[in-house]
Amino acid sequence: PGAKYKDPKQPLNTRVDDLLRRMTLAEKIGQMSQIDQENATADVISNYFIGSVLRGGGNVPAADAPPEAWVKMVEGIQRAALSTRLGIPVMFGIDAVHGHGYVYKATVFPHNVGLGCTRDPELAKKIGAAVALEVRATGIPFIFAPCLAVCRDPRWGRCYESFSEDPKLVQQMASIISGFQGEIPTGGWRGAPFIASQHNVAACAKHYVGDGGTASGINENNTVATFHELLGIHMPPYYNAIIQGVSTIMVSYSSWNGIKMHANRFLVTDFLKNKLRFRGFVISDWLGLDRITSPEHADYPLSIKLGILAGIDMVMIPYQYVEFRDDLMTLVQNGTIPMSRIDDAVRRILRVKFTLGLFENPYADTSLVGELGKQEHRDLAREAVRRSLVLLKNGKPGEKPLLPLPKKAHGGSILVAGSHADDLGSQCGGWTIKWQGMTGNNLTAGTTILDGIKSAVVPGTDVVFSENPDAGLIQQNRGRFDYAIVVVGEHPYAETSGDNLNLTIPAPGPAIIQNVCGSIKCVVVLVSGRPLVVEPYIGIIDALVAAWLPGTEGKGISDVLFGDYGFTGKLSRTWFRSVDQLPMNVGDAHYDPLFPFGFGLETKPS
Numbered sequence: 001p002g003a004k005y006k007d008p009k010q011p012l013n014t015r016v017d018d019l020l021r022r023m024t025l026a027e028k029i030g031q032m033s034q035i036d037q038e039n040a041t042a043d044v045i046s047n048y049f050i051g052s053v054l055r056g057g058g059n060v061p062a063a064d065a066p067p068e069a070w071v072k073m074v075e076g077i078q079r080a081a082l083s084t085r086l087g088i089p090v091m092f093g094i095d096a097v098h099g100h101g102y103v104y105k106a107t108v109f110p111h112n113v114g115l116g117c118t119r120d121p122e123l124a125k126k127i128g129a130a131v132a133l134e135v136r137a138t139g140i141p142f143i144f145a146p147c148l149a150v151c152r153d154p155r156w157g158r159c160y161e162s163f164s165e166d167p168k169l170v171q172q173m174a175s176i177i178s179g180f181q182g183e184i185p186t187g188g189w190r191g192a193p194f195i196a197s198q199h200n201v202a203a204c205a206k207h208y209v210g211d212g213g214t215a216s217g218i219n220e221n222n223t224v225a226t227f228h229e230l231l232g233i234h235m236p237p238y239y240n241a242i243i244q245g246v247s248t249i250m251v252s253y254s255s256w257n258g259i260k261m262h263a264n265r266f267l268v269t270d271f272l273k274n275k276l277r278f279r280g281f282v283i284s285d286w287l288g289l290d291r292i293t294s295p296e297h298a299d300y301p302l303s304i305k306l307g308i309l310a311g312i313d314m315v316m317i318p319y320q321y322v323e324f325r326d327d328l329m330t331l332v333q334n335g336t337i338p339m340s341r342i343d344d345a346v347r348r349i350l351r352v353k354f355t356l357g358l359f360e361n362p363y364a365d366t367s368l369v370g371e372l373g374k375q376e377h378r379d380l381a382r383e384a385v386r387r388s389l390v391l392l393k394n395g396k397p398g399e400k401p402l403l404p405l406p407k408k409a410h411g412g413s414i415l416v417a418g419s420h421a422d423d424l425g426s427q428c429g430g431w432t433i434k435w436q437g438m439t440g441n442n443l444t445a446g447t448t449i450l451d452g453i454k455s456a457v458v459p460g461t462d463v464v465f466s467e468n469p470d471a472g473l474i475q476q477n478r479g480r481f482d483y484a485i486v487v488v489g490e491h492p493y494a495e496t497s498g499d500n501l502n503l504t505i506p507a508p509g510p511a512i513i514q515n516v517c518g519s520i521k522c523v524v525v526l527v528s529g530r531p532l533v534v535e536p537y538i539g540i541i542d543a544l545v546a547a548w549l550p551g552t553e554g555k556g557i558s559d560v561l562f563g564d565y566g567f568t569g570k571l572s573r574t575w576f577r578s579v580d581q582l583p584m585n586v587g588d589a590h591y592d593p594l595f596p597f598g599f600g601l602e603t604k605p606s
């Protein structure tokens with residue numbers, strides 16, 4: 001009869017143990033190696049027994065590639081892995097952090113800061129399930145999502161990846177995992193990885209732990225906190241992730257009280273694996289081991305020793321796989337790292353691969369290609385956009401509300417102004433097509449906010465778009481416009497490039513607000529990854545909407561501006577008055593926000 005590990009009727013642990021005992025040290029180290037797709041040739045995959053490949057920086061498989069091209073690329077990598085002696089399938093991972101953002105024509109959902117404003121775990125679950133289908137459409141079974149950061153300082157470049165500053169709200173939205181992986185049956189699986197079907201993917205709760213608590217929001221920096229504060233603020237979402245059977249957990253670049261998380265055995269092994277009984281695998285971040293030392297990669301053998309002994313199971317190397325293999329081989333052979341640690345890592349990795357069904361289904365289900373960017377998913381994203389919007393002001397004191405806007409301008413025209421009214425890339429933000437995101441309208445399929453406005457007004461209503469209207473022109477034509485919609489905000493960024501200490505609205509946003517709102521009744525729609533400085537302008541603004549980073553379905557914004565749906569969103573984050581107050585979070589002793597956590601005006605559908 002065939003080897004037990006190949007028999008799906010065998011119990012999971014029997015398969016894991018049977019396979020593990022057959023493996024050489026080189027094959028075990030291979031399973032612990034994740035490399036970037038750019039260096040994942042068939043020879044490298046098979047000669048180094050690579051266990052996982054990720055899509056990193058490069059343009060893969062080509063610009064504007066259709067799902068079939070992704071399927072073909074992943075298939076080639078898988079075929080190489082299955083050609084090895086033991087035929088252990090490879091696990092391809094990608095950052096589908098707000099939909100399958102890297103893939104041309106995928107549905108791009110609002111980033112997590114906006115989803116947090118819906119406060120709806122069921123919506124999060126539906127989104128997770130839709131994203132899983134779009135990821136599977138490209139033949140990929142593993143995503144580096146959700147980010148469960150509790151962002152405590154909006155100066156952090158990754159704050160938009162965090163559902164909220166409040167751990168309870170992040171815990172609620174962590175239900176997205178049950179969408180990604182499928183709903184875990186009650187009573188089973190204590191802490192073990194769970195994936196329901198081939199329409200689901202292995203998720204990754206990240207970045208463990210305290211990534212959102214660094215000093216001044218400096219990315220990859222130091223989170224100073226007592227163990228009690230760490231457990232009270234940053235740890236709770238991981239309880240929810242583990243209960244849902246999250247398959248993997250990614251370690252944070254950041255440090256806790258000066259100790260690098262990637263070298264923290266107490267938190268990764270003693271607490272996460274032994275106390276919380278997490279039984280999936282722990283993965284490093286990109287060059288995470290290298291960054292244990294400064295400068296990075298200064299002492300790779302030391303980095304590997306500290307990271308692997310801390311409890312990291314899979315290493316996102318992502319290029320120096322030869323050095324990694326050689327150094328780790330030496331560390332095991334000279335007894336620095338016990339084989340029991342290696343076996344624990346490989347057991348966890350194999351447990352996820354067997355649970356994913358990779359041995360039975362190593363290749364894509366090509367019947368799913370139509371799931372990518374499916375209208376049903378776009379409709380779901382549009383609903384999420386509507387419910388993520390937060391109405392912060394609606395009419396000046398003593399004046400009647402400006403929103404919902406009339407769809408017919410009474411003989412006049414409507415002015416739409418601002419850099420973000422007609423910029424699909426900026427409304428999607430980072431992690432879209434490119435790591436850092438892109439500006440402009442030809443990056444993928446979607447509708448801009450301006451598209452939405454034009455389709456919402458009654459035919460014959462004159463919509464005038466001026467990206468950066470001249471003050472004089474406004475003055476001359478002020479009587480012509482019934483009202484103006486000013487759409488300004490941040491341009492796309494990701495990680496450290498988003499770190500920002502002043503949080504002002506990027507130019508020429510403030511000037512556009514002053515020019516337009518000083519003369520015409522205006523609603524300002526802010527497209528940003530976080531609260532920005534608005535207090536200096538709030539007086540001349542008639543209505544103010546926080547739209548966050550809504551993604552490809554821009555009609556979700558016009559749906560609510562024009563009253564097809566009411567505003568229901570509530571702030572997932574405190575809106576500060578001035579950056580001098582930061583960090584300032586709900587529950588703090590000194591709490592003097594412009595708009596408090598949970599704030600949001602409501603309107604009725606018209």
Ligand SMILES: OC[C@@H]1[C@@H](O)[C@H](O)[C@@H](O)c2nc(CNc3ccccc3)cn21
Nearest residue numbers: 055056057058095144206285286435495
């Ligand atoms: O993209 C893989 C990981 C991602 O899952 C982590 O959340 C994030 O911290 C992270 N940073 C990098 C480093 N920068 C980078 C991102 C994309 C392509 C190439 C390099 C890679 N990754």
